[in-house]
Amino acid sequence: xxxxxxxxxxxxxxxxxxxxxxxxxxxxxxxxxxxxxxxxxxxxxxxxxxxxxxxxxxxxxxxxxxxxxxxxxxxxxxxxxxxxxxxxxxxxxxxxxxxxxxxxxxxxxxxxxxxxxxxxxxxxxxxxxxxxxxxxxxxxxxxxxxxxxxxxxxxxxxxxxxxxxxxxxxxxxxxxxxxxxxxxxxxxxxxxxxxxxxxxxxxxxxxxxxxxxxxxxxxxxxxxxxxxxxxxxxxxxxxxxxxxxxxxxxxxxxxxxxxxxxxxxxxxxxxxxxxxxxxxxxxxxxxxxxxxxxxxxxxxxxxxxxxxxxxxxxxxxxxxxxxxxxxxxxxxxxxxxxxxxxxxxxxxxxxxxxxxxxxxxxxxxxxxxxxxxxxxxxxxxxxxxxxxxx
Numbered sequence: 001x002x003x004x005x006x007x008x009x010x011x012x013x014x015x016x017x018x019x020x021x022x023x024x025x026x027x028x029x030x031x032x033x034x035x036x037x038x039x040x041x042x043x044x045x046x047x048x049x050x051x052x053x054x055x056x057x058x059x060x061x062x063x064x065x066x067x068x069x070x071x072x073x074x075x076x077x078x079x080x081x082x083x084x085x086x087x088x089x090x091x092x093x094x095x096x097x098x099x100x101x102x103x104x105x106x107x108x109x110x111x112x113x114x115x116x117x118x119x120x121x122x123x124x125x126x127x128x129x130x131x132x133x134x135x136x137x138x139x140x141x142x143x144x145x146x147x148x149x150x151x152x153x154x155x156x157x158x159x160x161x162x163x164x165x166x167x168x169x170x171x172x173x174x175x176x177x178x179x180x181x182x183x184x185x186x187x188x189x190x191x192x193x194x195x196x197x198x199x200x201x202x203x204x205x206x207x208x209x210x211x212x213x214x215x216x217x218x219x220x221x222x223x224x225x226x227x228x229x230x231x232x233x234x235x236x237x238x239x240x241x242x243x244x245x246x247x248x249x250x251x252x253x254x255x256x257x258x259x260x261x262x263x264x265x266x267x268x269x270x271x272x273x274x275x276x277x278x279x280x281x282x283x284x285x286x287x288x289x290x291x292x293x294x295x296x297x298x299x300x301x302x303x304x305x306x307x308x309x310x311x312x313x314x315x316x317x318x319x320x321x322x323x324x325x326x327x328x329x330x331x332x333x334x335x336x337x338x339x340x341x342x343x344x345x346x347x348x349x350x351x352x353x354x355x356x357x358x359x360x361x362x363x364x365x366x367x368x369x370x371x372x373x374x375x376x377x378x379x380x381x382x383x384x385x386x387x388x389x390x
Contacts, residue, residue, distance in 0.1 A: 033089075034086060034092075038089075042079070042082040045081050050075060050078060054069070073126055084112065086108050087108040090105050090108065106167075110161050110164055121150060124149065194231075194246050197247045201249060206249075207224065207232070209225070211224045211256055212256070212257040214257070215234070215254040216253075216254075218242055218248065220236060221237060225241075227246070232244050232249060237358070261356055264326050264328065264329055268349065269348065269350050270349045270369060271346050272346075272369075272373075273343055273384040274308065274382065274383060276384075278381045280380070287301050290378070290379070295379070296310050300313075307380045308345075310379060311375075311376065311379040312333040312347070313333075315333050315375070325352065325354070326352045326354050329351075331350070331351040334347070334348050344384025345384075349368075349369075349372065
């Protein structure tokens with residue numbers, strides 16, 4: 001700073017300024033020098049240092065440096081540099097005006113605090129870009145911690161700004177907050193509950209970003225798009241968005257379809273009701289028809305074979321042969337208990353399809369069930385239909 005002061009004094013002498021104009025000219029020149037140095041420092045950071053850093057990160061194979069040191073973070077950080085230069089030069093520029101120096105020093109300090117917090121918040125927000133479609137437990141823990149850290153930093157910054165304005169030690173203000181802790185707990189109760197609920201969800205491996213969940217109470221059935229301290233955002237399959245609190249998911253039940261998506265197949269569980277009057281022992285015409293159509297081998301038809309029994313075994317064999325059915329998982333065609341209303345004999349078809357995507361799954365399921373409906377009459381079976389009301 002002394003070099004700058006000497007340079008300004010020499011410049012005043014070269015300009016031939018004398019008398020009462022010397023302090024005014026000195027002050028004007030010092031202000032201009034401070035502004036020019038601050039502008040030059042900001043320009044140097046934005047136009048030279050930021051592009052150099054971005055080129056260096058672009059050449060590395062790691063992805064994290066491209067995200068964490070992106071243009072938004074670097075530009076936000078470069079806005080702090082001119083303020084630091086101004087704050088450093090204020091004692092030199094306004095040494096004759098202590099009140100102005102003190103006021104501008106506080107304003108500059110507040111600006112540096114605010115911009116520093118903004119830069120850190122932008123840096124923290126960039127961490128989200130490192131995530132994939134599915135967030136791991138460690139990532140979710142980090143994300144929850146980041147949410148708390150953001151609130152904490154804003155709170156600390158507010159305390160520091162207040163301490164600068166009233167010219168008090170910020171540590172004394174923090175010490176005085178002990179008396180208001182109950183009020184703070186009340187204000188941040190949703191955040192605290194959300195943090196605890198989020199930790200329970202992730203520690204028990206109950207929920208991740210990208211999971212398909214169903215929350216009957218909230219009318220949600222879709223993919224988890226975002227998990228924060230206070231909300232879980234779910235995009236339904238009709239593209240509507242529902243938000244629920246983590247506490248709601250912990251307190252109430254919800255269905256997570258991740259196990260199905262990661263497993264070997266998606267379950268099919270369909271029931272067809274057959275008319276009791278169509279169930280009978282296989283007679284000779286039906287026996288010959290089944291053999292001619294190669295539905296059942298001759299040696300598999302016994303004297304007391306029942307058409308429904310042969311049909312069940314045939315469908316099981318049919319399902320095992322299909323490539324889109326996972327025969328290694330549970331596969332069966334079974335009778336269920338009849339109800340008191342006599343709506344036919346319920347037969348359940350229980351198996352797993354390899355393709356778990358919604359649209360292909362529904363088409364494959366329809367193909368199989370339609371084949372079952374079409375094949376049943378070949379075994380002499382009739383699907384139960386409720387008689388029309390008179």
